[in-house]
Amino acid sequence: MSAAESQPGEATQNVTAAVLVIGDEILSGRTKDKNIGYIADFLTTIGIDLKEVRIVPDEEDEIVAALNALRARYDYLLTTGGIGPTHDDITADSVAKAFGVGISHHPEAVKLIEARVGKGNLNEARLRMARIPHGASLVINDVSGAPGFRIENVVVMAGVPAIMQSMLDAAAKDFRTGRKMLSVSIPLDVKEGDIADPLRAAQALYDDVLMGSYPKYADGKFSVDVVMRGRDMARIEEARASFLSALETAGTKGA
Amino acid sequence: MSAAESQPGEATQNVTAAVLVIGDEILSGRTKDKNIGYIADFLTTIGIDLKEVRIVPDEEDEIVAALNALRARYDYLLTTGGIGPTHDDITADSVAKAFGVGISHHPEAVKLIEARVGKGNLNEARLRMARIPHGASLVINDVSGAPGFRIENVVVMAGVPAIMQSMLDAAAKDFRTGRKMLSVSIPLDVKEGDIADPLRAAQALYDDVLMGSYPKYADGKFSVDVVMRGRDMARIEEARASFLSALETAGTKGA
Structure with missing residues (x-):
């Protein structure tokens, strides 16, 4: 199935992806993005062509519009940022809205977070990180416990580079890849x-x-x-x- | 006119901008972008809100579509990349197409480049860097000689960080700014x-x-x-x- 097995000259279709970076802190300059370059290298290495990147603020309408534009156009859409416990983390809700599905606490995500922080520390804010759009599967990470998720061709990851990288490793196991560039x-x-x-x-x-x-x-x-x-x-x-x-x-x- | 002169509480309108990064090398991971974070800091400092960033490949249709989407929506659009002398540098032509104007050698740009490289070295490729859309004004840079340009609310700059920074300094002198964030x-x-x-x-x-x-x-x-x-x-x-x-x-x- 993977590009590694394809022969030179074989008509393997190219596989495309886009990245959507979500976060006011990148646009204000406060935080310098380190994920775009990492993901670009990663995708090139496994035989997926990164075709477009967008950075948008923490505003639901903007996130939903970008999600729908990019997921329709490319084989995969990878997002980073906005899945933490605070009120400005609105990526999961925006994804649910973009797909027209509900969102609620995912039992397995609750367990993963609880296992990491301890039952006594599982406050409302941390439970927020277990809110997953219906129909999505979890994307685990080894660093923080709180999972990302994948729904159809969209993979939703954290913004903290170490966590994002762990999630990308987990999600990429299921990616269809093309002939390597x-x-x-x-x-x-x-x-x-x-x-x-x-x-x-x-x-x-x-x-x-x-x-x-x-x-x-x-x-x-x-x-x-x-x-x-x-x-x-x-x-x-x-x-x-x-x-x-x-x-x-x-x-x-x-x- | 500038935000620095406005009083607290005064109803100065916010000023918005987008950045369009043009280049296959960023999307392949070969080159790690250093301009987005720099421009974000720069705009925040002078009182312009960066609201969106896009990275697109060296493909005319993609560049034109992004140019038209972003210049219509924000007060300023700053582009980086694709204004060098080689065949894959198609930003100036794409801008001319997006605005529906012609493009030809700008006499002042020819002089600036000639002054830098010497008349004997002014080959066809270097002359390509003097091709400027009609109606645009030049944006000079101290580093390489070859200018960027501004047409309406779009500022077209080089991708090499030192050159981009010099062009941004020059172009920003004419920017309308809002109250600083x-x-x-x-x-x-x-x-x-x-x-x-x-x-x-x-x-x-x-x-x-x-x-x-x-x-x-x-x-x-x-x-x-x-x-x-x-x-x-x-x-x-x-x-x-x-x-x-x-x-x-x-x-x-x-x-």
Whole structure:
């Protein structure tokens, strides 16, 4: 079933995903998101293409609108944030609203939280973390006890990176994956404008290899990484050789 | 005109913004975005509320759709990425398409780039960076020479952080700003579930102060920051006192 078993050239369909980050604290700058980059790496590694990310505030209408736009469009939607015990944690309710289902305390979630905090500390706020939309299955995490959940193609995870990562490991076991996107990176000690023409020529020859160039600026000096991506490493290697040969012909230093 | 001159209680309208990050390299995980958090801090500081962020791939239809959705909805839209010299840099063309205007080499932009790279190095690829949608004004940058631009309420900036920051400084001089969002942070050495009920009570009393709680997890231990935000510091301080007093009554340690 998984991409790892597929043969090169086999017509395995690509699998897509979006990420929805929920939280005023990211938009105000108070908290710097660490989840988007992590999830991007994770999905690329397992053969799922991350196609879009949105960050929205802790406002129900905004969350519901983004949930419905993204879950309809991509194979998976992963959300982070807004599933804690406080009044501003409204992700679970927003998901229930987006799906048009009820929400109530999930017995298994109550047990997981109780086991972690002790029966005496199971106050109303903590019980709030056990409110799960009807029809969802729990996504466990090893760090805090309080679970995330999955409903249809939407996986709802915590915002705290260590907890999110644990939930992603658990949820990803059930993900359908596609052929992995493979890539090579070609670091060049030149300015981007020096390689643009040979790169465009190489791209024209290899339309199954996505070529991008990513300028860097450090210590007052520019350099560039050319990245070639595709699902067939032999084609990527061919494209690389073609580009490097064109660079040499053009006499560009640093190639 | 600016928020800094407005008096407390004066009915200055809030000013909103969105950020659109353009680039396959962010979605693949290859490059970790450093601009969103920077722009969020910057806008908060000058009195503009960042309300939404989207990250989209280097695909014209996706960029145009996001541009049109976000520029219609917020006072400002800031974009990063996709204005370099290579074939995958399609932001300027996408902006022209979104606004339904033409695009051509802007004489002033050509001069800026030529001044930086020298006339002999002004190849076709570099000239591409001087292609500016009709009706846009240039947004200069001190780092690379190649300018960004502004058209109506949309500011188009580079993806390289040092260049983006220089462009943001230049563009922000013309921004209309609102009353600044002020905040206090209350670090508490307890789990989030211990403060949720008092926090909810405080929120109910102060509906003009936005209260959020942000759990942290480090070295196997949870703590939480309660953040109170609003446009009137006296009200925020009152709300903080009310919350801390409720915590003390509840006997929560760490308050």
